[in-house]
Amino acid sequence: MKVLLVGNGGREHAIAWRLVQDASIQVICVPGNGGTATLPRCQNLPLTQDDFEGIARFCTVNNVALVVVGPEIPLAAGITDFLQRKNIKVFGPSQAGAQIEASKAWAKDLMQAANIPTAKSAVFTDLPSARAYVETEGAPIVIKADGLAAGKGVTVAMTGNEAIAALEGCFSGLFGAAGEQVVIEECLIGEEVSVLAVTDGETIIPLLPAQDHKRIGEGDTGENTGGMGVYAPAPIATPEIMAQVQTQVLEPAIAELKRRGIQYCGILYAGLMISPTGNLNVIEFNCRFGDPETQAILPLLETPLHEIMLACVEGRLSTFGPLTWKSDVSACVVAASGGYPGAYKKGLAITGIAEAEAQDSLVFHAGTYQKKDVLVTDGGRVLGVGAIAPTFDAAFSKAYAAIESIQFDGLYYRRDIGHRVRSGS
Numbered sequence: 190m191k192v193l194l195v196g197n198g199g200r201e202h203a204i205a206w207r208l209v210q211d212a213s214i215q216v217i218c219v220p221g222n223g224g225t226a227t228l229p230r231c232q233n234l235p236l237t238q239d240d241f242e243g244i245a246r247f248c249t250v251n252n253v254a255l256v257v258v259g260p261e262i263p264l265a266a267g268i269t270d271f272l273q274r275k276n277i278k279v280f281g282p283s284q285a286g287a288q289i290e291a292s293k294a295w296a297k298d299l300m301q302a303a304n305i306p307t308a309k310s311a312v313f314t315d316l317p318s319a320r321a322y323v324e325t326e327g328a329p330i331v332i333k334a335d336g337l338a339a340g341k342g343v344t345v346a347m348t349g350n351e352a353i354a355a356l357e358g359c360f361s362g363l364f365g366a367a368g369e370q371v372v373i374e375e376c377l378i379g380e381e382v383s384v385l386a387v388t389d390g391e392t393i394i395p396l397l398p399a400q401d402h403k404r405i406g407e408g409d410t411g412e413n414t415g416g417m418g419v420y421a422p423a424p425i426a427t428p429e430i431m432a433q434v435q436t437q438v439l440e441p442a443i444a445e446l447k448r449r450g451i452q453y454c455g456i457l458y459a460g461l462m463i464s465p466t467g468n469l470n471v472i473e474f475n476c477r478f479g480d481p482e483t484q485a486i487l488p489l490l491e492t493p494l495h496e497i498m499l500a501c502v503e504g505r506l507s508t509f510g511p512l513t514w515k516s517d518v519s520a521c522v523v524a525a526s527g528g529y530p531g532a533y534k535k536g537l538a539i540t541g542i543a544e545a546e547a548q549d550s551l552v553f554h555a556g557t558y559q560k561k562d563v564l565v566t567d568g569g570r571v572l573g574v575g576a577i578a579p580t581f582d583a584a585f586s587k588a589y590a591a592i593e594s595i596q597f598d599g600l601y602y603r604r605d606i607g608h609r610v611r612s613g614s
Contacts, residue, residue, distance in 0.1 A: 191215050192495060193248055195238050195268065196259025197222045199523075199555030199573040200480035204257060205231050206553070207487040207494045214495055217253070219244060223564045224554025238263050241271040248277050255280060255498060258455075261337055261477050265291035269455075279454075280498040282476050286446060286453040290476040293335050293372045300471060303445035305438055307471045308462075310374040316360045319371055323352045329376035334359050336367030341530055343413055345376060379464040380609070381472065382426045383419075383482045386439050386459070387497055390452040392506040393439045397489060397514060398426030399482040400609070405530060407605045414530045415570055418522045418606030420581060421485040425463055425609075434459065438471055454501050458482075484553045484573040485519040520584035521575035522592055522606045523555070527599025529569035534599065537566040541594040550591035551575045566597055574602075581610040 194205055194216055202224040205216045209230050218225040219240075221233030236243045238260065248256060256272055258264050258281035267284035281287075288295045294312045301307075308331070313319035323330060323346075332355035334342030342364050346352035352373075359368035381403075386395040399421035405411040426434070438459050446453045458475035487494070491513040500509040526533035542552050542564070553575065556568015572595065576587035585607045592602060 190255075190495065191217065191251060191253045193217045193219060193244065193253045193256045194221075194259060195219050195244070195256065195263055197238075198259065198480055198568075199553045199570065200478050200483040201225065201259040202553040202555070203484045203487050203573075204259060204478065204494070207490065211493050211495060217247070217251075222554045222567070223557035223559040224552070226559050239266065241268055244268075245272055245275045245277060248272070249275065254278065255495065255502065257281065257498060259477060261287065261290050261475065264476050265337060278502045280502055281455040282453050283451065286451045286455075287476040289442075289446075289457070289474045291337055293333050293473065294370055296474050297372060299442065299445050299449075303441040305441050305471055306469060308374040308377050310372055313371050313373065314369065316356055319356045319360075319373060320353055322373055323349060323356065326373075326375070328352055331374040331376050332356055332359070333372040333374065334364045334368040335370035335372055336364070338364040338367045339415060341413060341415075342367055345413075377462040377464070377470055377472070379462045380425050382423050382461045382463055383479050384426065384431070384434050384439075384459045384461060385479055385482060385486065386457050387501055387506065388443055388453060388455070388457055389501040389504045389506040390443065390447060390454050391504070393443050393457065394506065394512060395431060395435065395439065396512070397422040397486050398431065399423055399479070399485050400425070401479070401482055402603065402606050407603050412530050414525075416479075416481045416523065417525065417603050419481045419485045420518065420520045420584070420607045420610060421482070421489060422518065430463060430467070430469060433469055434461065437469070442474065480555070481521050481523055481570075481573050484521045484551075484575055488551055488575065488577050489515045489517060489519050491515060515577065517577040517579055518581050518584055519575060519577045520581060520588045520607055521553070521573045522585075522588050522602055523570050524572040524574060524592055524595060524600055524602045525570050526556070526566055526568070527601050529601070533569055535565070535567055536560070537597045537599065539564045539566060539571070539595065539597045541596050542572075544594040545574060545591035548587065548591045548594065549576060550587055551577075552591070552595075571597065571600075581607055582612055585611055
């Protein structure tokens, strides 16, 4: 069975790696990266992820059974709609469904209509009105660019001046069209948890909860990033919390999407805040696998991934057996380029991956490129170095030992990933 996977990040490497665990699966990555290039029964195809016509042509000529879309940008641009019109099966929501991530204001409206718990918010399209609202509400307060900003369009402003600066950045074009509309939210207190769920638009089944670390600096300080490390399952998401997530978040979201005429198929990812008293609120929804959450979740999945995806695409998730998981826990630490999330260099030689993998670790490539015989950096987040083990202490010990073997100029990683679940951290 041939599966075409769109994307080139760590999330896509993890998806491809999990798919080829089944010997019956062949994966074609568009465009893929240095890691997918070396997987068995996996090849990179030199097309861009926005070349919908080229992807469709390849799928038709080569009898591709399923397309899996990793990133949010092609989903928001309508890749699913385009391919489905050519009778190609796609795991990933339509353009209408992808609005749940592509517009934070649209997602907020959906949450309010579905009575999903979320922070109080207001939407603005001009700086003076937004500034006046911030001055009335006070800090701390959260400023969000409405559109897609690669995980960098959110500012948790601890002072009024910081909030105003974030607003000025949005409305001055820092995030392009994504910042032309801004959502301002109350600042919620607690721990963040990511719950990714698979759905065919009728039934929705959560995967293991994970906890990402979005700040660049140790102690959860500094700028927001796409994610600097993750672990799963997150203990704070107790069975009682997960039951609430199912009935108060996931099922109402799918029902409201359906009420709006959207048959949502793929991943629905709920970013949650769990308060110290155990109350939950949705911070945001995403329309795809999380990155780096996927790198921690999929190594624990025992049910064949392609079977889950096909059950969603074919509308039979309600009759699909329960998902099975390893009893271990999983850890992943991101190795980033110096300067990220700001300016950073590309094309730097990477060494030591084989030595890291020899230490019972998993190395997922996020921003790499095979340049002739040399693997080089090609992004801000370069690698996700992970491990599974019976305990978080053991998993993080293996991940951190493995990352010590890897070298490239300017390599940076946080040494406190998993501090909430590691003893002595």
